[in-house]
Amino acid sequence: MCGIDELKQVTVKENYLSIGSLVRLDDLKKHAAIVKEFPVLIEAAETVGSPLIRKSATLGGNVLCENRCIYYNQSEWWRDAVGYCLKCEGNICIATGSKKLCYSEFVSDTAPALISMDAEIEIADHEGERTLKLEDIYTGDGVCPRNLKKSAVIKSILLPLQREFHSSFHKLRQRQSLDFTSLTVAVSIDKNGKLKSVLGGVDPKPVVVEGNSDSNLEEIIKLALKGSRAIDNEMFSRNYRRSMISVFLKRSFEKLIG
Amino acid sequence: MSDNKKYLKPVSVHEAITMSKVCGDDFRYIAGATDVMVNRRQGNEESFA
Ligand SMILES: Cc1cc2nc3c(=O)[nH]c(=O)nc-3n(C[C@H](O)[C@H](O)[C@H](O)COP(=O)(O)OP(=O)(O)OC[C@H]3O[C@@H](n4cnc5c(N)ncnc54)[C@H](O)[C@@H]3O)c2cc1C
Ligand code: SF4
Numbered sequence: 001m002c003g004i005d006e007l008k009q010v011t012v013k014e015n016y017l018s019i020g021s022l023v024r025l026d027d028l029k030k031h032a033a034i035v036k037e038f039p040v041l042i043e044a045a046e047t048v049g050s051p052l053i054r055k056s057a058t059l060g061g062n063v064l065c066e067n068r069c070i071y072y073n074q075s076e077w078w079r080d081a082v083g084y085c086l087k088c089e090g091n092i093c094i095a096t097g098s099k100k101l102c103y104s105e106f107v108s109d110t111a112p113a114l115i116s117m118d119a120e121i122e123i124a125d126h127e128g129e130r131t132l133k134l135e136d137i138y139t140g141d142g143v144c145p146r147n148l149k150k151s152a153v154i155k156s157i158l159l160p161l162q163r164e165f166h167s168s169f170h171k172l173r174q175r176q177s178l179d180f181t182s183l184t185v186a187v188s189i190d191k192n193g194k195l196k197s198v199l200g201g202v203d204p205k206p207v208v209v210e211g212n213s214d215s216n217l218e219e220i221i222k223l224a225l226k227g228s229r230a231i232d233n234e235m236f237s238r239n240y241r242r243s244m245i246s247v248f249l250k251r252s253f254e255k256l257i258g
Numbered sequence: 259m260s261d262n263k264k265y266l267k268p269v270s271v272h273e274a275i276t277m278s279k280v281c282g283d284d285f286r287y288i289a290g291a292t293d294v295m296v297n298r299r300q301g302n303e304e305s306f307a
Contacts, residue, residue, distance in 0.1 A: 001274065001289045003267045022289055049292065056290035065293045066302070076301035088302065124271050126279065151278040153271050153287065 007060070007155060010034065016158040018122070021060025025110070026051070028059070038159055040167035040186065044113035047171045050178050060154040063111045063121070063134065067104035067145045067204055068180055069233040071095055087143050095233040102142030103231045106205050107180045109171060112198040114157060115206055116188035117165050125152040135198075138205035145204055164191040168252040172201070172244050174235055182236040185248035189213060189256050195220075197249060202230040202241055217253045221246050 001007065007022040010031045017033050025045040028034050034041060048054055048062060071094040072079070072087050084090030086102045093102055111134065119134040126149075134157070139147050167188040173179035184200035193213035197220060198206050207227040209220050224245055232238045265288075268274035278285055288294055 001268065001287055003269045004271060004274065005269075006271065024290065053290075053292050057292045058289040061289040061293055066297055072302065073300065079301075124275060126275060150283060150285075151275055153274050155271060 001153075007153075012161070013158065015161050016120070017161055018156045018158050019059055020156050021154040022058050024055060025057045025059065025062060026054040037161060038117060038165065040113045040117070040165070040169050040188065041110060041159075043169045044110045044171075044184075044186065047169075047173075047181075048109050059110060059157060062108050063114070063137075063157070064146065064148075064154065065108045067142055068107050069095065069102075069104040069142070070235070071233060072104060095231050103204055103229055103233065104142035104145070105181075105201050105230070105234065106138065106145065106203060107184075107201055109181055109184050109200065112184045112186035112200040112206055113167065113169055113188075114159070115198045115208060116167060116186040116196045117163070117190075118160055118196065120158040122155040122158060123148065123152050124155055125149050129155070131158065135206055135208055140203070140205040142204040165189070166256050168255045170248040170251065172236065172241065172248070182234055183241045183244050183248065185245065185252060187249070187252040187256060195256075197224060197252070199224055199228060199245060201234075202228040202245065204229070213257055217249075217257070220253075221249050224249060 001022060007020040009020045011018050025048055028045050029042045071085055085094045087104055092099055115135045120131050121134045122131050137146050137148055139145055165188045170185045171181050172183040173181055181201040183202055187197045189195045195211045195213060197209045200206055207224055209223045211220050230238045230241050266277050268277055286294060
């Protein structure tokens with residue numbers, strides 16, 4: 001895709017900032033409009049992988065990053081020895097024993113930040129072009145985590161201007177460099193007090209809880225915990241990650257609402 | 259990596275979609291390749307033309 005220059009632009013489209021899907025994560029900070037209006041996107045992007053990875057990795061690729069699970073992201077011979085699971089030609093989930101559901105984790109770090117600011121996604125495929133809310137492309141099914149056609153090209157990510165977002169971003173991982181997320185929490189509040197909390201790493205899709213500055217914050221935490229179907233399929237235990245959801249959300253609310 | 263795949267380089271969105279039509283289901287878009295190629299190496303990626 002790297003020959004498609006039209007997908008490398010950052011432009012203003014009516015009331016939105018349009019970020020081309022091929023803009024590299026490391027280049028987001030070179031755009032004054034992103035630095036000024038959506039700094040949390042840069043903060044999130046800077047937690048992805050390593051500096052070298054961020055020089056190749058694109059924003060479009062990041063929102064479509066494949067779900068992860070410790071029993072799946074292994075070499076072929078490892079999986080052959082242990083047995084194949086639902087996500088990989090097998091008929092049982094090794095982590096839970098379920099014969100129906102895969103809970104591989106949604107791990108994109110930029111998507112929670114983008115969704116917390118009501119991002120939309122511009123898509124083109126054989127049938128034409130359309131714009132969707134970013135959160136609507138995720139299915140919640142770990143085997144097939146997105147509902148896009150294979151031929152769909154992400155053209156750009158649209159972020160609403162003039163909402164004056166204040167945001168907070170937290171990521172839990174073993175090493176502060178390189179590791180995928182064990183829990184990502186992004187929270188944004190706009191000038192009208194609209195509050196959106198988005199969790200990654202604890203469900204096959206982003207967990208979204210909306211409210212406003214007057215909402216009962218304990219209730220938002222409860223809803224986030226209820227929506228998160230984390231299982232023991234990565235380095236940190238399910239219980240630890242669930243307890244960190246409350247910690248990160250409380251820290252976010254303290255920063256944004258006081 | 260031993261690789262019998264064919265890599266195409268579209269220069270427009272329209273061209274990418276047209277190429278995908280020609281490939282049927284046996285293809286994958288590649289942007290920075292930091293996710294898709296690692297998954298392929300692990301044998302986690304579906305094949306693509
Ligand atoms: C060691 C290591 C550490 C990593 N750590 C993190 C991390 O901490 N957080 C994180 O979020 N990710 C991490 N990643 C995964 C990956 O590097 C990032 O998600 C990256 O942003 C993917 O972008 P890319 O451009 O390389 O995508 P690619 O690998 O090129 O593509 C990823 C997927 O998106 C599709 N795609 C890409 N662009 C388009 C488009 N324009 N239209 C339609 N489909 C498209 C591809 O077909 C593929 O399915 C890590 C990877 C490695 C190897
Ligand atoms: S959650 Fe279960 S089915 Fe899904 S990838 Fe992990 S082991 Fe496989």
